[in-house]
Amino acid sequence: MPTVIFQLPDGTERKVTAASGTVLMQAAVSNGVAGIVAECGGNASCATCHVYLDAAQSELAGGPNDVEDEMLDFTAAERRPTSRLSCQVQLSDALDPMLVHVPEEQV
Amino acid sequence: MSADRPGVAGVVVVGGGQAGFSVVSTLRAGGYDGPVTVFADEPHLPYQRPPLSKKAHTEPDELRVSLVPESFYGERDIELRLGDDVVALDTADRTVRSRAGLSVPYAHLVLATGARNRPLPVPGADLAGVHAVRSLDDALAVGRALTTAQDVVVIGGGFIGLELAQVARARGARVTVVELADRLLSRAVSPQLAEHLRRRHEESGVHVHTGTAVQAIEGTDRVRQVVTSAGTLPADLVVYGIGAVPRDELARDAGLAVDDGVLVDEQLRSVSDPRVSAVGDCARHPHPHAPGLVRLESVQNATDQGALVGRRLAGQPPAPYANLPWFWSDQGAVKLQIAGLRAPSDDVRLVAGDTPGRLAAYAFRGGRLAAVETLDWPAEHLAARRLLERETPVLADELTDTTLGGLARARRAAEVRA
Numbered sequence: 001m002p003t004v005i006f007q008l009p010d011g012t013e014r015k016v017t018a019a020s021g022t023v024l025m026q027a028a029v030s031n032g033v034a035g036i037v038a039e040c041g042g043n044a045s046c047a048t049c050h051v052y053l054d055a056a057q058s059e060l061a062g063g064p065n066d067v068e069d070e071m072l073d074f075t076a077a078e079r080r081p082t083s084r085l086s087c088q089v090q091l092s093d094a095l096d097p098m099l100v101h102v103p104e105e106q107v
Numbered sequence: 108m109s110a111d112r113p114g115v116a117g118v119v120v121v122g123g124g125q126a127g128f129s130v131v132s133t134l135r136a137g138g139y140d141g142p143v144t145v146f147a148d149e150p151h152l153p154y155q156r157p158p159l160s161k162k163a164h165t166e167p168d169e170l171r172v173s174l175v176p177e178s179f180y181g182e183r184d185i186e187l188r189l190g191d192d193v194v195a196l197d198t199a200d201r202t203v204r205s206r207a208g209l210s211v212p213y214a215h216l217v218l219a220t221g222a223r224n225r226p227l228p229v230p231g232a233d234l235a236g237v238h239a240v241r242s243l244d245d246a247l248a249v250g251r252a253l254t255t256a257q258d259v260v261v262i263g264g265g266f267i268g269l270e271l272a273q274v275a276r277a278r279g280a281r282v283t284v285v286e287l288a289d290r291l292l293s294r295a296v297s298p299q300l301a302e303h304l305r306r307r308h309e310e311s312g313v314h315v316h317t318g319t320a321v322q323a324i325e326g327t328d329r330v331r332q333v334v335t336s337a338g339t340l341p342a343d344l345v346v347y348g349i350g351a352v353p354r355d356e357l358a359r360d361a362g363l364a365v366d367d368g369v370l371v372d373e374q375l376r377s378v379s380d381p382r383v384s385a386v387g388d389c390a391r392h393p394h395p396h397a398p399g400l401v402r403l404e405s406v407q408n409a410t411d412q413g414a415l416v417g418r419r420l421a422g423q424p425p426a427p428y429a430n431l432p433w434f435w436s437d438q439g440a441v442k443l444q445i446a447g448l449r450a451p452s453d454d455v456r457l458v459a460g461d462t463p464g465r466l467a468a469y470a471f472r473g474g475r476l477a478a479v480e481t482l483d484w485p486a487e488h489l490a491a492r493r494l495l496e497r498e499t500p501v502l503a504d505e506l507t508d509t510t511l512g513g514l515a516r517a518r519r520a521a522e523v524r525a
Binding site: 029030031032034039040041043044045046047067070071073074075 | 136173179406485490512
């Protein structure tokens with residue numbers, strides 16, 4: 001069960017666990033992590049589950065797919081090299097513990 | 108009444124859908140510490156509705172569609188009354204009474220009652236094998252029926268009908284869509300884009316009959332065929348989606364102003380009673396993007412209106428409701444997205460994307476961009492939302508040799524330089 005540590009914009013942290021293979025967005029939403037809106041429910045339609053991965057883990061997690069890559073240009077908070085849509089990131093034992101930075105705004 | 112603080116009037120929310128959930132989660136996030144009670148007439152935890160018609164679940168899958176786990180409500184001291192609905196509202200006493208007989212006082216009441224399917228007004232609509240899809244239980248019933256159905260007739264060529272047509276097609280059924288209007292999605296998208304979408308459905312093997320009326324559904328024990336103005340179609344499963352009507356009778360019976368939805372002001376308060384608000388599918392409200400009053404049926408609208416009322420009731424400074432409306436529909440492999448509200452008189456320009464299948468329809472009003480519909484082009488949809496939310500308008504002649512994505516990037520670069 002990988003652990004995910006969400007670092008929120010106000011400096012606080014939320015630690016949750018979820019099964020390997022779970023989508024990162026789902027792990028956030030089902031634990032009520034503030035700041036991950038996921039308006040479309042995880043269909044890569046809305047870009048309101050934008051997160052910044054930890055720089056050291058970003059490469060291990062893989063990059064965005066083509067559609068996600070285009071969508072990341074239009075997120076509410078600025079795009080950075082480690083930006084992902086959390087509905088497209090799967091948890092894995094290799095990323096345990098996973099560090100995720102939640103941006104200031106989503107919509 | 109809230110179990111631990113009997114008799115103390117707090118916030119009562121009628122409805123456990125996306126709008127009601129948004130109200131209570133925003134209330135607690137905003138620091139409201141009074142009693143909060145939600146009446147949800149379905150037995151399930153508040154859940155996402157969009158996947159129901161896009162997937163037609165084959166097994167109970169509540170964990171995957173629930174908005175948050177049950178512990179969310181307990182941790183926030185939100186009393187969630189599943190399987191109970193408010194049946195009477197007394198605005199003078201500021202009390203609601205539930206079907207189960209509970210009487211709860213309120214300081215503020217939020218109506219988040221949603222909408223119900225418009226009933227199918229033809230003989231045979233009550234036969235076994237005829238389904239609408241609005242609830243999780245509806246979707247489970249259709250999912251089960253699709254495991255054996257071979258001939259599926261979909262009545263209604265709107266979002267729900269077309270989503271279900273693709274689900275049935277993916278399960279291997281022969282599928283026919285019957286639509287009364289002369290084109291698909293006549294209320295929701297431009298004729299130009301709808302024509303392309305029709306082609307995509309037909310290419311996937313779905314038969315589409317527009318300008319066709321359903322006259323009767325026939326069968327003995329269960330549905331066997333559908334009689335239409337263009338002939339008779341064999342059917343062992345019929346699903347229909349011909350629009351929805353707001354569930355506003357509680358408000359009407361209580362004497363609140365109602366006209367195809369609970370009438371509210373720009374703060375989403377009932378125009379008849381400032382102690383009552385209405386949000387989501389059941390609310391008719393002013394909006395800066397639309398003339399007169401509008402009632403919007405979408406997740407975005409439900410979520411944003413619920414959040415506005417939740418913030419207001421938590422004591423934050425009120426702001427008028429002005430969120431940009433947006434919609435999406437996954438019809439099989441085709442992703443349809445809409446930003447803004449198109450008017451029938453808008454000038455529509457179709458723009459092809461850089462890869463096959465990508466398409467956008469820009470709707471201009473008085474030379475300014477007012478709404479954008481896209482097929483399989485989420486980035487262009489997001490760019491449209493960014494640009495339509497800004498106060499600087501997008502003019503038609505700015506888009507002669509660039510897409511919205513290109514324009515958004517150019518404007519952002521100009522901002523950075525300035």
